[in-house]
Amino acid sequence: MTDDVLLKATELCRSFKGRAVLDHVSLSINGGERIAVTGPSGSGKSLLLRSLAMLEPIDGGTLQWRGATLADKDVPRFRSQVMYVQQRTAQFDETVLDVLRMPYALSIHRHREFSRQHAADWLKRLGRPGDMLSQLHSELSGGESQLIALVRALQLDPVILLLDEATAAIDPDTTALVESLILEWQASQSGRSFLWVSHDARQSERMTQRSISLLAGHSIGH
Ligand SMILES: Nc1ncnc2c1ncn2[C@@H]1O[C@H](COP(=O)(O)OP(=O)(O)OP(=O)(O)O)[C@@H](O)[C@H]1O
DSSP states (O other), X not given: OOXXXXXXXXXXXXXXXXXXXXXXXXXXXXXXXXXXXXXXXXXXXXHHHHXXXXXXXXXXXXXXXXXXXXXXXXXXXXHHHEEEEOSSOOOOSSBHHHHHHGGGGSGGGTTSOOOHHHHHHHHHHTTOOGGGGXXXXXXXXXXXXXXXXXXXXXXXXXXXXXXXXXXXXXXXXXXXXXXXXXXXXHHTSTTOEEEEEOSOHHHHHHHOSEEEEEETTEEEXX
């Protein structure tokens, strides 16, 4: 872990119909950290991760990236470094190859070049055949779409991954492959961090160094 604070959330609040789901939640993510986010169903874990990725509006509080409050113009660059890998992924009518290639059309990623070989290598690491690239994305199983969502994020070299039950629909053998791939990604460059939402206490213990518990919208850090 480094002493650099990458992402700092202060007093985040979000309510729905008068019910506070995030109630003054504060946390910091330093470079090189592996953090579990735990809490019962409905406690706001997904909402917190989506808020940290600036994919959700907040009613109050602030987000700082590397010590600076984010302005609107900074959001695309921020999102290219802090990526949310969602629990339930959208379905696309394109092939897996096209789905993996999609983010490269965004201007923030234009300097990068999509590599089919690279994509096939990621899939191989996850025990999937290279010909999965030509399958229709909408025909994948829930677990397979989770793997594609993960590869789609990893191939873009994020600094922070926000993993929302990333292996919830995945079999135990493939889960082990996902875990080692994420640990390898995180260790391969200094300063990379992840937050991992999981209902599996043993997985949190294996994968993370500390945890943040959400209880009725408040956070308790360890
Ligand atoms: N757009 C929304 N409109 C209304 N309520 C919402 C919205 N988004 C989230 N909520 C509510 O906020 C609460 C927290 O949802 P969230 O998905 O963050 O829970 P979670 O802790 O991730 O749950 P789980 O462990 O079941 O995935 C839930 O009660 C949910 O209904």
